[in-house]
Amino acid sequence: MENKITSGIWFVFIGLILLLHNLNVIDFNFWATLKFWPLLIVIIGINLMVQNKTYGTYIKIGANVLFLGWILFVGLTSRSSDWREALFTNRNVNISDLDGDEHFASEVSLPLDSLTTEAKLEFNGGAGTFNLKAEASNNLIHGINKDNSSGLYVKGTVSDSMPKVELNVKPMEKKQKKAGPTDITLNSNVLWNMELNYGAATIAGDLSTLRVKTLEINTGASTMSLKLGMPQSGVSSIEIATGASTIDFNIPKDAAVRVKYSAFLSSNSFEGLETKGKGVAQTQNFDAATNKYEIQIDGAANTFSIHRY
Incomplete structure (x- = not known):
């Protein structure tokens, strides 16, 4: 008792x-x-x-x-900054001090090199509201905050012989705890390896036309809703490390998917997937498929759902 x-x-x-x-x-x-x-x-x-x-x-x-x-x-x-600083410690990123406020702007972009076929993205966003999109354009990446409440900083380098984009977003006012609504557009003609690092944020978007090779999500106490397209690069790996978050993926009904997950204090709903053992669920066509999604979820107190369209 x-x-x-x-x-x-x-x-x-x-x-x-x-x-x-x-x-x-x-x-x-x-x-x-x-x-x-x-x-x-x-x-x-x-x-x-x-x-x-x-x-x-x-x-x-x-x-x-x-x-x-x-x-x-x-x-x-x-302080809210404690959360963001601790979240990015392993990557030596402190978005509150990155390159000074003078380098942050309400709109940023990097042009697309005609020879670029694959790229990396490291996104550091702290807390805020972020909308992801994919479209074919002359830009490799484009970011904009329309109400000027948040600043964006983008840097392009080369890593493992391919372009690497580092995009950081933070509130422009120090007393402001969260970044304002920010739109981030990725070039849909490029194969992407993405790392998304953010805190108590809301992130959503339609990436159904984006070619995803890897997607790593590090977050906490957040809400994410993403629409993905068919996998196009062999095994497309998605790794999620989070706690107390709600994550919803919309994946094509014909896509092959396997999920490995932790159920500790978590609620999971996988439409179209069959349980294959403790902490494993997959579609019937997973083993035979050439292109497939491999999803790994680590954390606790999460609500993770997969819907098919």
Whole structure:
């Protein structure tokens, strides 16, 4: 009975925080709370010590409520930049300091070299709203923020003998926590290897005409909805590392797809895929297909869906 009460408190707390954050009622810094994980050991120790003791139930409830209260305080009062800086630490990217504000603009682009057939994209966006598109044009990439609330910085280099595009987006006002609506257009005639790094953002788009070779998504507490086209490059690899996120992929009904996923506190719905074992689902035509999607999902407390069109 005691365990049910404390477990219920935790589930109610986590559910409310995720709901309020996703509805933009609060701006909760999940990353800032992780450094206090040793306190969980203290809480578990207290629960064991007072097990079956007089007033033990009240002590357990009090200790858990105090701990969650502290987590609530830290998550609500920590600067949003803590989340973005920590998210990009492994890539040595700090979008708050990249190249100075003078290099950021409301509209950026890189021209398409007629010899370019394959390219890499590293997108660093923090929190905000981003719309991805694909079209054939004279640009390799084009980005625009129409209300001038956000700045964009783009840099082109060469990596592994192919063009690499680094696109960074951040709010222009320091007191602004999220980047404003930003449109990002990729050239549909190019085969893309993409790495998307962003925080508590909303990202959506129609990439049904885009040729995707690899797609790596690193995010947290975000919402993503993407429409993909048929795979055109052998095994198109999609790797997703996230927590407390909602991700929805629309994939053609004839596309071969296999998903490997973690189900910890997560909800998954894969239309047209059959379960092939623990944490694996795939379409009937996956093994025989030449071109296919291989999707790997790591994280917890996610809602991941695949719809077919």
